[in-house]
Amino acid sequence: MENTDKTAHASGSGEIRLVNLTKNFGATEAVKKVNLTIPHASYCCMIGPSGCGKTTILRMVAGHENPTSGEIFIGDEMVVGQPPVNRGTAMMFQSYALFPHLSILDNVAFYLKMRSVAKADRRKRAHEMLERVQLDHLRDRMPAQLSGGQQQRVALARALITNPKVLLLDEPLSALDEFLRLQMRGELKSLQSELGITFLHVTHTQPEAIALADMVVVMDNGSIEQAGSAREIFDAPSTAYVARFMGAQNVLTGLVERKSRESAILKTSSGDMLEVPAAPVQASVGEAVSVSIRRDLVQVRRAGSRAKGDINTIEGIIEATEYQGNFVKIAVIIEGVDTFVANISDQSYFAEPVVPGDKVTVSWNGSDVHVMAKPDSGIAGSPYGG
Amino acid sequence: MISDRRPWTFYVLALLFTVFVLFLYGPMLSVLVLAFQGPSGSLSFPLQNSSLMWFDEVFNPTRVGDVPGAFWRSFPLAIMVMLLTILISVTAGFGFRRRFRGSSILFYTSIASLIIPGLVLSIGILVTARFLGVSANWLTTGLGAHLTWTLPFGLLIMFAILGRLDPSFEEAAFDLGASRWQVVKEVVIPIVFPGMIAVALFGFTLSYDEFPRSWLTIGTLNTLPLEIWTMTTNVTSPALYALGAMTTGISFMVIGVGLGSIYFIQRKRAGS
Numbered sequence: 001m002e003n004t005d006k007t008a009h010a011s012g013s014g015e016i017r018l019v020n021l022t023k024n025f026g027a028t029e030a031v032k033k034v035n036l037t038i039p040h041a042s043y044c045c046m047i048g049p050s051g052c053g054k055t056t057i058l059r060m061v062a063g064h065e066n067p068t069s070g071e072i073f074i075g076d077e078m079v080v081g082q083p084p085v086n087r088g089t090a091m092m093f094q095s096y097a098l099f100p101h102l103s104i105l106d107n108v109a110f111y112l113k114m115r116s117v118a119k120a121d122r123r124k125r126a127h128e129m130l131e132r133v134q135l136d137h138l139r140d141r142m143p144a145q146l147s148g149g150q151q152q153r154v155a156l157a158r159a160l161i162t163n164p165k166v167l168l169l170d171e172p173l174s175a176l177d178e179f180l181r182l183q184m185r186g187e188l189k190s191l192q193s194e195l196g197i198t199f200l201h202v203t204h205t206q207p208e209a210i211a212l213a214d215m216v217v218v219m220d221n222g223s224i225e226q227a228g229s230a231r232e233i234f235d236a237p238s239t240a241y242v243a244r245f246m247g248a249q250n251v252l253t254g255l256v257e258r259k260s261r262e263s264a265i266l267k268t269s270s271g272d273m274l275e276v277p278a279a280p281v282q283a284s285v286g287e288a289v290s291v292s293i294r295r296d297l298v299q300v301r302r303a304g305s306r307a308k309g310d311i312n313t314i315e316g317i318i319e320a321t322e323y324q325g326n327f328v329k330i331a332v333i334i335e336g337v338d339t340f341v342a343n344i345s346d347q348s349y350f351a352e353p354v355v356p357g358d359k360v361t362v363s364w365n366g367s368d369v370h371v372m373a374k375p376d377s378g379i380a381g382s383p384y385g386g
Numbered sequence: 387m388i389s390d391r392r393p394w395t396f397y398v399l400a401l402l403f404t405v406f407v408l409f410l411y412g413p414m415l416s417v418l419v420l421a422f423q424g425p426s427g428s429l430s431f432p433l434q435n436s437s438l439m440w441f442d443e444v445f446n447p448t449r450v451g452d453v454p455g456a457f458w459r460s461f462p463l464a465i466m467v468m469l470l471t472i473l474i475s476v477t478a479g480f481g482f483r484r485r486f487r488g489s490s491i492l493f494y495t496s497i498a499s500l501i502i503p504g505l506v507l508s509i510g511i512l513v514t515a516r517f518l519g520v521s522a523n524w525l526t527t528g529l530g531a532h533l534t535w536t537l538p539f540g541l542l543i544m545f546a547i548l549g550r551l552d553p554s555f556e557e558a559a560f561d562l563g564a565s566r567w568q569v570v571k572e573v574v575i576p577i578v579f580p581g582m583i584a585v586a587l588f589g590f591t592l593s594y595d596e597f598p599r600s601w602l603t604i605g606t607l608n609t610l611p612l613e614i615w616t617m618t619t620n621v622t623s624p625a626l627y628a629l630g631a632m633t634t635g636i637s638f639m640v641i642g643v644g645l646g647s648i649y650f651i652q653r654k655r656a657g658s
Contacts, residue, residue, distance in 0.1 A: 085563035
């Protein structure tokens with residue numbers, strides 16, 4: 001058919017660039033002047049609590065929502081105002097949105113039908129795409145007869161047949177059970193590297209983002225809190241919000257007591273002293289600084305062994321312990337800190353077990369402390385509102 | 387304490403339901419049976435020497451009114467009402483999917499005719515038509531009167547159907563390069579089609595049966611329900627039952643075709 005070439009997108013760059021992107025719904029600012037560049041052929045996960053604007057950004061990139069102001073570039077092209085099909089994007093919907101009245105094959109071939117590709121040709125290409133997701137044997141079934149995992153593969157095949165530069169995934173794994181979720185997660189990742197196109201994946205599940213993404217974008221309240229590699233986000237959160245949201249960090253705040261060339265001493269509201277590397281501390285003496293300490297780099301001991309004025313050591317009371325198999329999660333009540341959690345290896349836990357109500361000291365190495373760019377505003381508690 | 391014995395309330399409710407079913411279908415069955423009354427039989431039980439003579443009487447009227455003529459007004463009228471109801475309620479249903487200024491007022495205005503008594507509406511339409519210099523006729527004022535009855539139902543059904551239609555189907559189609567028209571033709575219409583059949587059924591049966599709104603609006607020539615009503619006042623033969631049996635049969639046929647096609651579509655979708 002003469003239309004065949006129309007179905008191939010310019011194999012141009014799948015870089016996504018958002019410039020001052022803003023979206024208002026009535027008086028609500030869903031997305032506030034967001035600037036972001038997602039490199040070509042990367043796997044980007046946007047994560048944040050519901051209502052943070054991540055899905056709105058995805059839908060604006062897809063062309064299902066128009067920005068109030070700002071620009072969206074895909075490759076070198078400004079795509080705002082263009083229909084989805086001209087953008088080189090394809091979207092996978094959270095509910096999959098498989099057409100219930102069409103067979104699996106016709107669902108996958110839908111795009112080609114809209115492009116007036118001849119029937120024989122489009123069936124052949126839909127076959128090939130279904131083979132690719134290992135579902136060709138189910139081609140004559142109706143969507144309602146497929147399992148969740150199979151439906152998702154069909155949705156994937158239906159999106160990929162458009163030969164997109166950018167695949168947009170709206171919480172693609174949320175409808176699956178745990179086992180399938182992990183399996184599909186792996187498949188998405190390998191598919192992305194195999195295809196070499198940009199994946200923009202919206203999720204609210206931290207492990208999913210960490211496991212999949214080359215680039216993680218943490219959002220809150222219509223703005224980007226931090227964008228970086230999974231390792232940066234996880235290990236070096238720039239704000240207390242990110243540290244809490246990613247969930248593996250304890251956040252402590254203190255006022256700068258004194259600073260030397262190597263280290264700075266912070267005094268917490270309960271009077272405990274923290275020693276942190278001086279270099280990242282920008283605040284002067286008397287100003288607040290927030291730091292994060294990974295849960296797995298904290299030691300827990302029974303109280304009594306503590307010398308007066310010990311640095312990087314705080315007393316607390318065990319609130320709860322939770323056995324996780326290879327580690328034990330210990331929640332400690334510490335004055336002036338809303339949650340403090342230590343993940344202790346099962347061996348060291350069972351060597352010296354503690355139970356709720358025990359007085360303990362928690363401690364860590366000063367070099368394991370990460371100093372955050374901004375002091376904890378104290379506004380954000382748990383990102384889940386609980 | 388879980389026992390296999392049914393509680394006494396089961397028997398009370400079962401009795402209630404039986405009475406309800408008898409009440410619902412008993413009269414219909416009586417009419418159906420007495421339609422086959424023999425030449426010497428009367429309007430009431432018992433059935434004597436069953437025959438088909440009263441059906442013949444309906445088609446070749448000697449004593450009864452103009453039943454075939456009334457049918458050939460009622461049937462096309464019901465078809466027209468049905469088509470208009472589908473067209474208007476489906477398009478209006480889509481219109482209402484987007485909230486717009488005054489949409490709820492417009493909605494309540496359009497379903498208000500459900501609560502206005504039909505006879506009053508009938509008088510109102512007649513008076514207004516006279517004022518405008520239009521003479522009452524089943525094709526004009528009659529059609530309009532029937533639409534005041536069927537459109538609110540059609541609209542409410544479309545609301546229920548479109549309310550369940552996941553907008554992501556349309557977005558997915560749009561995402562895959564469908565034009566606005568293709569989205570409607572290739573995705574929306576096929577998905578809501580069973581609902582449109584339900585609208586059609588309501589449109590047809592409500593119009594075909596309609597009495598109070600027809601009363602003053604159909605002009606000099608009767609539709610079937612009015613013809614039957616007229617007959618009850620001057621015909622005293624089982625031809626009335628024969629007519630009742632046939633007209634009920636037509637209603638059931640229409641409903642059967644409608645439900646059958648919904649069933650067929652859904653079975654096809656389930657792929658079995």
